[in-house]
Amino acid sequence: MDLPDPQFSEFVTAFLKDRGLPVEDLQFHSLPSDGSKRLFWRLSPQSDTSFVAMENTPTDDFSKRENVAYLMIGRHLFQKDLPVPEIHHFDLANGWFILDDFGDASLQESALPKERRISLYESAIEILFRIQTEGVEGFNTEWCCQTERYDQYVMQRYEANYFRDAFLHKYLGLKKDWPELENPFNHLAATASRADNQFFLHRDFQSRNIMVSAGKIGILDWQGGRLGPLAYDLASLLIDPYTGLSSSERDEIYQHYLRFLNKYDPRQVEPFRKYFPYLAVQRNLQILGAFSFLSKMRGKTFFEDYISPALKSLRHLLEDLKDPQLSPLKEAVHS
Incomplete structure (x- = not known):
């Protein structure tokens, strides 16, 4: 100890x-x-x-x-x-x-019984939407520790390149240089960055940072907060490999979020739908980079168990997106 x-x-x-x-x-x-x-x-x-x-x-x-x-x-x-x-x-x-003290029970453990899962996630979604829309009011970007905003720089350096270096090269032992991924990464970041980024972004909104006590939701690890798009934190929650949500569960939670968004501002719904898949891919790249770095470089082998489901998630996202400009990335993760 x-x-x-x-x-x-x-x-x-x-x-x-x-x-x-x-x-x-x-x-x-x-x-x-x-x-x-x-x-x-x-x-x-x-x-x-x-x-x-x-x-x-x-x-x-x-x-x-x-x-x-x-x-x-x-x-x-x-x-x-x-x-x-x-x-x-x-x-x-x-x-x-x-x-x-918010206790020991995270959403990861609390959502194991499938009969409770959706109701807990719906509660988490309600809190997420409040954080995103209320948290931005009076938010001072001078508080941010990394960047003031989730932008193309973050997408490239801390997500795409992280995935390339930590996962493809150091974890899988593949080649160091991937020039064929430069254009897909640029296209991915350019497209994802078109989403409205005037909201509060937690940037690690996943089940181990969400606590459950007496049925109430509590949020931890906000220090990476900054301005950013709505879809990123929702994607973080839905593709989180710790809980392994089914596709039908993900869709149900996604639709629940859209109902909040539609009440808040119906004009946001269509652009949200458009850019969500690109932001989900960005988040998935970050997950694989982080898990590879933590298990390989920091010796935190706990994370290694979740690399395979995270890779599977990335493959599915790219398949569903059907964007030909991302084909080289799709080929890299299927190799």
Whole structure:
């Protein structure tokens, strides 16, 4: 079990004492961090009270920006009465945070019983739409830790090239250079970037970042938030390989989202339908790049189990899209 350093323990203890909570025999229970370098612990000073403590040591410029994004975006969403944990205490200089505990049950585990699945996803969709449309109000792009907007630069560098380098080359052991993919990647990003990107984008809206407690939905890991298109986060949820939704389940959830969108602004529905498949391919490239990098370079072999279903998903998306300009990419993933 990873134990926090003494200074962090003192930070936590001081917070609990200020709250009038007992600190005798306090234990730090390590929590999984998935693909992150951050460290998490559960604190239970008494039987009916628990918090999560997070440490993200700011060792470089990006981690400093990431901590600011975590704080500012988290506060922003919480103030909008959106279901994210309240950040009770923080120390940006050290990368320390204490926040509400949303429990252990993610949507991944909660959606295993198929009879509950659709209702849980419908609840998640309602929260997603609120985050996208309400979260953009008053959102300050200076809080963003990577880019202010999900744009062609992000699509190329952090998704298409990530897929090429981490999955095709380093994970599969195929060639390093893929000049034949340059035009398909450019076409994919150019088309996907035509979607209206004036909404709040979570950018990792998948079942392990969605918590379920007493039937209520809570959202984690918002620090990658920025402006972006509506379809990306929905695609993230639908093609998420952790839950393995069937095609009929995906379609039912997709239609449920469209009903929200139609009520919000009927003019958005047709462009949403048009660009959704391209944004879904972009997200799928990111998934394969990330899972390959994390399993191969970080030794987090848990992710390797999901590479095969993610590849299958990408193949299906490209088949359904039937865009001849993406044929070289289609051939690469069938080789």
